[in-house]
Amino acid sequence: MxxxxxxxxxxxxxxxxxxxxxxxxxxxxxxxxxxxxxxxxxxxxxxxxxxxxxxxxxxxxxxxxxxxxxxxxxxxxxxxxxxxxxxxxxxxxxxxxxxxxxxxxxxxxxxxxxxxxxxxxxxxxxxxxxxxxxxxxxxxxxxxxxxxxxxxxxxxxxxxxxxxxxxxxxxxxxxxxxxxxxxxxxxxxxxxxxxxxPARRERPAGGAAGAARAVWRPWLVMLSGSLAFGALVTFLPLVFVESAMVGSLALLLVAATALGGRWLAGIYSDRVLGAGRLLVVGLLATVAGLAGLAIGAAGTTAAAMALGVTCVALYGAGFGAIQNEALVVMFGRVSAARASVAWNIAFDAGQGAGAVAVGAVVAVTGYPVAFGLLAVLGLLLLPAAWPQRMRPVRS
Structure with missing residues (x-):
């Protein structure tokens, strides 16, 4: 199989x-x-x-x-x-x-x-x-x-x-x-x-190692998004510490736009593009959102806060698309169980690691540099997000 x-x-x-x-x-x-x-x-x-x-x-x-x-x-x-x-x-x-x-x-x-x-x-x-x-x-x-x-x-x-x-x-x-x-x-x-x-027994040759070789590209893209997500849900109230209402709005937006982005990406990829085509688009949106947030976090004016909140929403929509696309691409390359494990580990471990890593960077340099580095990481992973045709992997 x-x-x-x-x-x-x-x-x-x-x-x-x-x-x-x-x-x-x-x-x-x-x-x-x-x-x-x-x-x-x-x-x-x-x-x-x-x-x-x-x-x-x-x-x-x-x-x-x-x-x-x-x-x-x-x-x-x-x-x-x-x-x-x-x-x-x-x-x-x-x-x-x-x-x-x-x-x-x-x-x-x-x-x-x-x-x-x-x-x-x-x-x-x-x-x-x-x-x-x-x-x-x-x-x-x-x-x-x-x-x-x-x-x-x-x-x-x-x-x-x-x-x-x-x-x-x-x-x-x-x-x-x-x-x-x-x-x-x-x-x-x-x-x-x-x-x-029962779970299907199909899996790539080489077991877990073969599965890792098959999904490492979408896994890395998913990990980059979840690293940033963990950092945002942890530190957004502190980024907008001068206005609790703005901080709460930013948290709500990043969660809501991620939901909407995932749902819309599923509809669009099924009916128009096919799985994996929105992975690059989602990654570019997260990069732009994080870069804009880095700029907004450097200022204290109303315009800077407005830029930051807008870019948080852009990041959320992009991360939602990444969540959907990465999972469906993984489904096409390994068994459902292995795809789900890989996706969930990228999501859960990435959130925890993102909060810790960004906290360490912020302690030394501040929020603009921390979010800027996350944007750079996304740019470096663009080749991994590019759609690729894969031959079926046989067990």
């Missing part, structure tokens, strides 16, 4: 939403990501309010992401052994079931253990979710399917992240923890409707 380049597949008429299994996947993913989003900022806040300090708060997030990446690395073997449905259900249980234990956690040690377990679940559901796009839909719908999946997981984050801290402060932490448990566990119901089809 072999994988094929999806960029050569003709578009398929109709909507992915007509597929009942895919619709069930979207509903389940929305519930699991809503549960995840409610605890992202609230768990560190809970740790601090219990007197464990900022270091323990940061460690809770770090442990969560570390176990997420470890679980993602194990996913190709797990889905071949147990299939996507069973693995996704296990992920929902790991993600949701430990959350109520946070209510009775009085020290940082149990919080770290709970975060580790929940991170495993998040690793399972992220890989299964994006891989199932390719497992449930025909090739000519993958762009639109990826765009719709981006909305299903992105809108809960857009709503849940800001709402969670407000609910915790006004209704109590216990309410957030219980909601963060209930929503992923409820997602088991639509997950149970998925077909019990």
């Amino acid at each position: 072999s994988t094929t380049d999806h960029s050569t597949s003709p578009p398929v008429s109709g909507s992915p939403l007509r597929s009942r299994p895919f619709l069930a996947l979207l509903v389940a993913s929305a519930g699991m990501f809503f549960g995840f989003s409610l605890l992202v900022a609230v768990v560190p806040l809970w740790v601090v309010t219990r007197g464990s300090g900022e270091l323990a708060a940061g460690a809770a997030t770090g442990v969560f992401m570390a176990s997420t990446v470890l679980a993602q690395l194990a996913m190709p073997a797990l889905v071949r052994r147990f299939g996507y449905r069973a693995t996704a259900i296990a992920g929902a249980v790991f993600l949701g079931a430990p959350a109520p234990l946070l209510i009775v956690s009085t020290g940082w040690e149990p919080v770290l253990a709970i975060s580790f377990a929940r991170g495993i679940g998040f690793g399972f559901v992220t890989v299964c979710g994006s891989a199932l796009i390719a497992e449930l839909l025909p090739r000519g719908m993958l762009g639109r399917g990826s765009g719709l999946y981006g909305l299903a997981v992105g809108i809960p984050l857009l709503v849940g992240l800001p709402a969670s801290t407000w609910v915790a402060q006004h209704a109590g932490f216990a309410v957030v923890f219980l909601a963060g448990a209930t929503l992923p566990l409820l997602a088991i119901l639509p997950l149970a409707l998925l077909p019990a089809t």
